[in-house]
Amino acid sequence: MAISEETEQFQGLASAIQKAKDLNDQVLFSHIKKIQCTNPLSFYQAGRERYAGERFFWEDPAKEITITGLGNVKKLKAAANAERYREVEKSWIKLQETAVKTGVTDVEATGPLLFGGFSFDYESNSTILWNHFGDNLFYIPAFMLSIVGKQAYLTTNLLCSPDDSEKLFRDMINEREAFLSEGLDGVPCGPNSLVKQREVQSAEWKRTVTEAVEEIKTTDLDKIVLARELRLTFEHSIDSGKVLEQLIAEQPLSYIFSLEAGGDCFVGATPERLIKKQGDAVFSTCLAGSMGRGKDQREDVSLGNELLHDQKNLQEHQYVVSMISNAFDAVCEKVVIPDGPELMKNRHIQHLYTPVRGVAKEGVTILQFVENLHPTPAMGGLPKGKAVVRIREMEGLERGFYAGPLGWMDTYGNGEFAVGIRSALIQDNEASLFAGCGVVEDSTASAEFRETGIKFNPMLSALGGNLNE
Ligand SMILES: C=C(O[C@@H]1C=C(C(=O)O)C=C[C@H]1O)C(=O)O
Ligand SMILES: [Mg+2]
Incomplete structure (x- = not known):
């Protein structure tokens, strides 16, 4: 029985x-x-x-x-x-x-x-x-x-x-x-009402981008991802459940995540997978190269085509493809990568996107993939070690979990990690939003400033802030 x-x-x-x-x-x-x-x-x-x-x-x-x-x-x-x-x-x-x-x-x-x-x-x-x-x-x-x-x-x-x-x-x-x-049905989410929105050190940030371009032109540094911060203040404590609800509605093609620690919460809608492992099948994503969305379909398609053929964005992207491809080769039996990127279109932004899949060698765990991949040149730069050091020295903000690997592992050898971008750290009635961009030889401070501005929009929209053009 x-x-x-x-x-x-x-x-x-x-x-x-x-x-x-x-x-x-x-x-x-x-x-x-x-x-x-x-x-x-x-x-x-x-x-x-x-x-x-x-x-x-x-x-x-x-x-x-x-x-x-x-x-x-x-x-x-x-x-x-x-x-x-x-x-x-x-x-x-x-x-x-x-x-x-x-x-x-x-x-x-x-x-x-x-x-x-x-x-x-x-x-x-x-x-x-x-x-x-x-x-x-x-x-x-x-x-x-x-x-x-x-x-x-x-x-x-x-x-x-x-x-x-x-x-x-x-x-x-x-x-x-x-x-x-206690009931799981329809626990209400409180609204978040904005009081203040402030760019943190934007003039300094633009100067840093210009310096980084100079350094790329004159040294062995090829790419560096530089991020900036936007600080929002609300009338009341921010309800992360409400933020998640908005993100789920507005960013259907992204990973929606939150992680609470003490009274704080790291929350976001990231489009970027670092690694997914399902048995021995592994998947990663090369995502780098960005463009805004058009006002109408015609403009959107034209911007997408421009992105697909823009040398500066293709270079930003290619660095990521080469690095992830090498990292996979080292620990996979088989690796499949398409020849060129396609577009990934999210509500506020479009990106160059190349999916990567492989079959992991026996015994290679998801955390080994995380260790080998992080940070990819989409979050750090190239060469990896030098880029991380220069970010630490130049960027002027503490990234914390922003751009770091975030995800889960079960006991059956499965799991998935995304990178914590398009994200915010919520602390009571304040939110720190982070957005970065891949600086390469042909970058300009004004264009990268605009690009990071657009990357704030998913979180701004979910929180009820004022969107960037
Ligand atoms: C670093 C971020 O995004 C990364 C940088 C991109 C770029 O510079 O084109 C595109 C996608 C992401 O890999 C961010 O959103 O904060
Ligand atoms: Mg870019």
């Missing part, structure tokens, strides 16, 4: 506690069940008070996977150095080795899952702006709603300690019931 779901969970948790005692270490327990499809944003908003500072949201452009996490049973943080990817991997593997799972198995993006990201540059000096995030931040949520295909799954995670008792089971069920019974 089949045992009841509650009995299965109870037995699983009891065995996880026993394992924790035997090993004298913490053991992760995870229960996964199919549930009626629930609106992921309502789930996110339902946790606004109870799980404040411990929520995340992720949706890919194809809407294949939507993940919302609430609470935090285990945080993984690595030291800020080159080892950070391997350190996170080691802790994640260690947790997986002893984890006890019950319920549905083998569905990607369900069960114990690590969500989070890395800062752009582990060597940059951290300021107060990003202090809740630090250099990197990953966590396993307490409750997670995954929508995979059209099916919804609820994962409940618990970290068992050697001195835990079976009371843990009742507490977990009670917490889950209390939370679910």
